[in-house]
Amino acid sequence: MGSRNQILEKIKSNKPELLDLPNIDISLFEENLDLIKEFTKKVEVVGGNIVTANSNEDIIHQIEKIFPDSKVKFSNLENTQSFNTINLATLHKPHDLENLDLLVLESKLAVAENGSIWVSDNEIPVRVLPFIVQHLVLVLSAKDIVPYMHQAYDKLSNLDSDFGVFIAGPSKTADIEQSLVIGAHGALSLTIFLKE
Amino acid sequence: MSHSKLASIFNKDEKRVDWHDKALWFVRHKRDKSVHNVKGWEELRNLGHGIKAHMLSNLDNYLIQFEENAKKNGVEVHWAANDEEHNKLIVDILKENNAKKIVKSKSMLTEECHLNPFLEANDIEVIDTDLGERIVQLAKERPSHIVLPAIHKNRHEVDELFQEHLGTKPCDGDPQYLTGEARKHLREKFISADAAITGVNFAIAETGGFVVCTNEGNADMGAHLAPVHIACMGVEKIIPKQEHLGVFLRLLARSATGQPITTYSSHFKKPRKGTKMHIIIVDNGRSEQLSRPDFRASLHCIRCGACMNTCPIYRRSGGHSYDATIPGPIGSILSPGKDLKKYSTLPFASTLCGSCSDVCPVKIDIHSQLYKWRQIITKETPQPFIKKQSMKAMGKIFANPSQFEIVGKIARWSLRNLPKAVINSKPNAWGKARDLPLGPKQSFDEWFKERENEKKS
Structure with missing residues (x-):
């Protein structure tokens, strides 16, 4: 227990009188965004690439062109088993994924205002995958883009998951003299396939 | 000092x-x-303010709700009244799990508690994994900025540090090369870590989950590989509901660096299978600050x-x-x-x-x-005596218009006529490393009166 009760008591006696919790009025922010246009613009701002595609086959075909040298690959798209070079069922520990070159995940939610894409335990078979992989590919339907974070959380309230992450672009840092370097600890690149 | x-x-x-x-x-x-x-940015700031103010006014209940939900999620919750208790709790958890090698992502709270020296004194290796924090750790310094920890260092200093500690080649401070080398060096640390420590950006009372934001992906690389994840948070990190993240994630990165959102906004709720997740809730002076009406908004x-x-x-x-x-x-x-x-x-x-x-x-x-x-x-x-006396003297002068006028006249004349050596002499703190402007011939009062007279005529 440690100091639980002592801390709670102190807060209780030191806190101010109860203040109202403000309501979030989403209409204040509404500006009728062209969702695909805004999303595409913001993906570029955060350092991602965006490509359009018709079908999963088309996507796999394009991926093999964009990343001809990748050896270790995994995809959770339907009907793409032949693409996979690893079997996650026989994986002992996540550390063995260190050499993963390419990961393809499907997502059901993206946000136009910041170019971010939600993936969760429902889509990621092993949590470290989208971070440890060299090149991340996310597949998205245009209809799953929402304008702002408010609508994203509205959708997420029905999509319970044990872990989930908004990913916006590849990992990056500017910690050395403020020069932006793409590829810090997570993925070196992010490619998004947008299905109309 | x-x-x-x-x-x-x-x-x-x-x-x-x-x-x-x-x-x-x-x-x-x-x-x-x-x-x-961002349309409605000011309204968004108002919401951020209002939600936090409400949270503080009901903080004890939200903490209880958060603890209850986190426990339901299979997370162990600990409480620390101060830095000492925080550090001891962490070492106990690490010892229980036989953890000797720790990776840590950015957490100003663990800095505040001086966790690193305490772990090292207990024979536990702790590696800061945010690039900027790793740089200051190697330099045996503390972060000089909460978002850009190594902003005070130039690329050549980083180059030299990495040559000395990571065995890199001299590169004239090439950030691309240095970041690549840090990535390799820290990957090894992530892979071999026994436990990961992260901070918490937001903890949600309603769900018992918490959110950690990074651009580098270091918090996730640590937390998803190590068998133990310890997240440390100050009591004020609580927000009531998940929907409030919509407000704060829109505000945070834009205010910090101008990015629309950080690369990774990771929502942790339950530990992954076969691993443990701990949350340490820390007071360390925050409840005291809560008692001060003039200053509680700092929380x-x-x-x-x-x-x-x-x-x-x-x-x-x-x-x-x-x-x-x-x-x-x-x-x-x-x-x-x-x-x-x-x-x-x-x-x-x-x-x-x-x-x-x-x-x-x-x-x-x-x-x-x-x-x-x-x-x-x-x-x-x-x-200081001089400050006290000069404040008193100035108070008297400012209270008396005719004295103020005379002193102003002398000051303006002095700035125009006295040699620089006198004006910038030691007792004048305003003249330190700074040239004072030439004294104008008129005071504002004189100028204003003259102007009014001209208008009339």
Whole structure:
């Protein structure tokens, strides 16, 4: 227990009188965004690439062109088993994924205002995958883009998951003299396939 | 040492000060560009303020709700009244799990608690994994900025540090090469870590989950590989509901760096199979700050660093001049609440221009609080004799218009006629490293009266 009760008591006696919790009025922010246009613009701002595609086959075909040298690959798209070079069922520990070159995940939610894409335990078979992989590919339907974070959380309230992450672009840092370097600890690149 | 003394050390390297000033102003500029594109930005700030103020007014109940839900999620919850208890709890968890090698992502709280030296004293290796924090760790320094920990270092210093500690080749400070080498070096650390420690950006009472934001992906690389994840949070990190993340995630990165959102906003709720997740809830002076009506809004802070980037004093004096875990304007209103004597000079490290309050995403009245701390400090801590006497004298002069006029005349004449050696002599603090303007012939009062007379005629 440690100091639980002592801390709670102190807060209780030191806190101010109860203040109202403000309501979030989403209409204040509404500006009728062209969702695909805004999303595409913001993906570029955060350092991602965006490509359009018709079908999963088309996507796999394009991926093999964009990343001809990748050896270790995994995809959770339907009907793409032949693409996979690893079997996650026989994986002992996540550390063995260190050499993963390419990961393809499907997502059901993206946000136009910041170019971010939600993936969760429902889509990621092993949590470290989208971070440890060299090149991340996310597949998205245009209809799953929402304008702002408010609508994203509205959708997420029905999509319970044990872990989930908004990913916006590849990992990056500017910690050395403020020069932006793409590829810090997570993925070196992010490619998004947008299905109309 | 006082802020001004420490600042004068930083100011010895003029080129570095200029670079530091411009680099941070550029970040402030990126913030402006980014927030001006958000419709309803001011309403968003109002919401951020209102949600945090409400949270503080019901904090004990939200903490209880958070604990209950986190436990349901299979997370162990611990409470620490102070830094000592926080550090001890962590070492106990690590020992229980036989953990000897730890990776840590950015957490200003663990800095505040001086966790690293405590772990090292217990024979536990702790590696800071945020690139900027790794740089200052190798240099045996502390972060000088809460978002850009190594902003005070130039690329050549990083080059030399990496050559010495990571065995890199000399590269004339090439950031691309150095970051690549750090990636390799830290991957090894991630793979072999026994436990991962992260901070917490937001903890949600309603779900028992918490959110950690990074650009580098280091928090996730640590937490998803190690068998034990310990997340450390101050009591004020609580937000009531998940939907409030919509407000705070829109505010945070835009205010910090001008990005629309950080690369990774990771939502942790349950530990992954076969692993353990711990949350440590820390008070360490926060409940005390909550008791001070004039200063409790400082607990709204979401640690974006915007007040530092905009502050004319911070940009020219460097983060280390504050000698505190959180530097800059927000640090200067938090620190005196912890140790009034030690931090008595910080609220004076400000021009009270108010720019910090203008950019604060949760509308903390930072500059008013700086002013209020000054009132308390002047009463409760001894002030230099010269300052006290000159303040008294000035108070008298300002209260008497005819005296004020005479003194003004003398001052204007002196600035025009006395030699520079006299004007910039030691007793005049305003003449230190600064040329004073030439004294105008007229006072404002004289100019104004003349103008009014001309109008009439």
